[in-house]
Amino acid sequence: MFSLIILTLLGVTLDLTIRSNVQADAFDQAERVASQWSAAARNGIVPHRMPAYPPVELVQIVDSHMRVVDSSKQASDTVPLSKLRPPADDRFQRRMECPPGEPCILLMAIRLSPDPDAGVVYAGLPEPGILTTNRLEYLIAGSIAALVGLAAWITWALVGRTLRPVEAIRARISEITVSDLSLRLPVPPGRDEITQLTVTANETLARLESAVRQQREFASTTSHELRTPLAGLRTHLEEALTYPEEVDPQETMRAALTATDRLEAIINDLLMLARLRVSDAPAELIDLGELVASEVAVQPHRLPLVVSAAPGLVIRGSRMQLIRVLDNLLVNAQRHAESTVEITVEREGDRAVVAVSDDGPGVEPAHRERIFERFVRLDDSRRRDPGGSGLGLAISRDIARAHHGTLGVEDSRRGARFVLRLPIVERPGAVAAGAAPAAGELAPRKRTRDGGHVARVASPDGA
Numbered sequence: 001m002f003s004l005i006i007l008t009l010l011g012v013t014l015d016l017t018i019r020s021n022v023q024a025d026a027f028d029q030a031e032r033v034a035s036q037w038s039a040a041a042r043n044g045i046v047p048h049r050m051p052a053y054p055p056v057e058l059v060q061i062v063d064s065h066m067r068v069v070d071s072s073k074q075a076s077d078t079v080p081l082s083k084l085r086p087p088a089d090d091r092f093q094r095r096m097e098c099p100p101g102e103p104c105i106l107l108m109a110i111r112l113s114p115d116p117d118a119g120v121v122y123a124g125l126p127e128p129g130i131l132t133t134n135r136l137e138y139l140i141a142g143s144i145a146a147l148v149g150l151a152a153w154i155t156w157a158l159v160g161r162t163l164r165p166v167e168a169i170r171a172r173i174s175e176i177t178v179s180d181l182s183l184r185l186p187v188p189p190g191r192d193e194i195t196q197l198t199v200t201a202n203e204t205l206a207r208l209e210s211a212v213r214q215q216r217e218f219a220s221t222t223s224h225e226l227r228t229p230l231a232g233l234r235t236h237l238e239e240a241l242t243y244p245e246e247v248d249p250q251e252t253m254r255a256a257l258t259a260t261d262r263l264e265a266i267i268n269d270l271l272m273l274a275r276l277r278v279s280d281a282p283a284e285l286i287d288l289g290e291l292v293a294s295e296v297a298v299q300p301h302r303l304p305l306v307v308s309a310a311p312g313l314v315i316r317g318s319r320m321q322l323i324r325v326l327d328n329l330l331v332n333a334q335r336h337a338e339s340t341v342e343i344t345v346e347r348e349g350d351r352a353v354v355a356v357s358d359d360g361p362g363v364e365p366a367h368r369e370r371i372f373e374r375f376v377r378l379d380d381s382r383r384r385d386p387g388g389s390g391l392g393l394a395i396s397r398d399i400a401r402a403h404h405g406t407l408g409v410e411d412s413r414r415g416a417r418f419v420l421r422l423p424i425v426e427r428p429g430a431v432a433a434g435a436a437p438a439a440g441e442l443a444p445r446k447r448t449r450d451g452g453h454v455a456r457v458a459s460p461d462g463a
Contacts, residue, residue: 003151011140018136022128027094030056030108034123038110041121046070058124064117081122082107088114103127165194181209226266233259288313288352289345295326303337309345313352315422317403325399328392329356329418336360354420362416368409372397
């Protein structure tokens with residue numbers, strides 16, 4: 001419809017323009033012929049039978065009394081072509097004459113001179129056929145109809161070509177269900193918007209399939225982990241009921257409490273994982289060095305804890321979640337250490353780095369990523385802490401990611417070295433890493449906790 005309106009307006013404009021140009025060109029031809037005979041008449045060299053210059057074949061010269069003096073062969077010798085007599089101040093005039101029962105004539109009239117008795121030269125030609133009939137309009141209307149039809153066919157073809165892959169995509173989407181996310185949308189050829197949308201949708205489906213698979217694996221693993229303490233609890237209770245005289249009630253209750261503690265630990269860790277998935281860490285500015293030092297001061301221990309924390313490393317995040325990460329790392333380090341645990345806090349570019357190192361057996365490179373999976377516990381960890389849930393390190397890594405950081409195991413000369421990296425928030429007036437401390441400010445310090453006592457160790461510069 002829009003193209004029809006535009007083409008109609010263009011057709012009307014074209015019709016009027018062509019008619020105007022044809023008429024103007026006819027008048028110009030008549031004016032040239034009339035000008036030639038006007039000059040000849042003023043010089044007195046006009047023959048009685050004036051030759052014509054096609055298509056201007058009607059030529060007459062009349063006197064002041066409108067009598068024909070000279071004419072061309074096609075013009076009348078007695079009847080003037082027009083009664084128009086241009087005034088002295090406007091000697092050149094154009095007019096369309098339409099005698100009754102005859103075709104119209106495009107006429108040019110030129111007064112020979114401004115004198116009162118001056119004659120007039122008429123030169124005219126029949127109105128062109130393109131102006132007397134509607135052939136031009138029919139031609140333009142036919143062209144418009146053809147163009148509209150062509151535009152409609154092209155639109156139909158392009159829309160059909162565009163919608164064919166859309167229909168294929170719709171049909172494939174209708175086949176995708178939660179139980180089967182392996183199907184992918186057919187990608188049409190080219191690089192248009194539909195192709196890019198299809199590629200993005202396939203990438204989204206791949207991520208969704210991976211997430212659903214992880215959820216199913218997680219649900220399966222969780223069910224297995226919960227089933228083990230429940231089975232143990234049920235076994236102890238059934239033994240107490242079946243053999244009341246042979247089973248010690250106190251021992252049964254202690255075993256039941258142990259199984260209950262394990263269930264509670266698993267459930268609490270699962271709730272923590274769920275909260276990390278649906279909520280962001282609150283915006284709170286935290287001095288990471290002070291947080292680590294204060295947490296070490298209250299951390300239960302069996303071995304000395306040595307802390308070296310640089311001041312002024314401010315991050316943004318949740319204090320309680322970061323304390324949970326530190327607790328997990330410290331407990332894990334003390335579980336595997338032989339004699340001591342070292343904690344360092346330093347700056348590395350735009351990141352604050354917390355490293356927790358122990359002098360235990362360490363983690364083999366093949367298991368450094370596997371230990372961060374849910375419910376994964378190596379044999380040594382099961383032996384040292386049978387009641388663990390296997391979720392501590394997985395939760396710690398999720399917390400690090402929620403704070404736009406990383407957590408992993410890196411190489412060390414001895415034992416395991418867990419490294420937490422978090423982005424630093426720059427604040428005006430903050431002490432840059434490695435800068436000299438202001439007067440009265442503590443330099444980077446070391447603290448050693450042994451036997452319940454936390455002792456500050458002087459820094460290398462004697463502060």
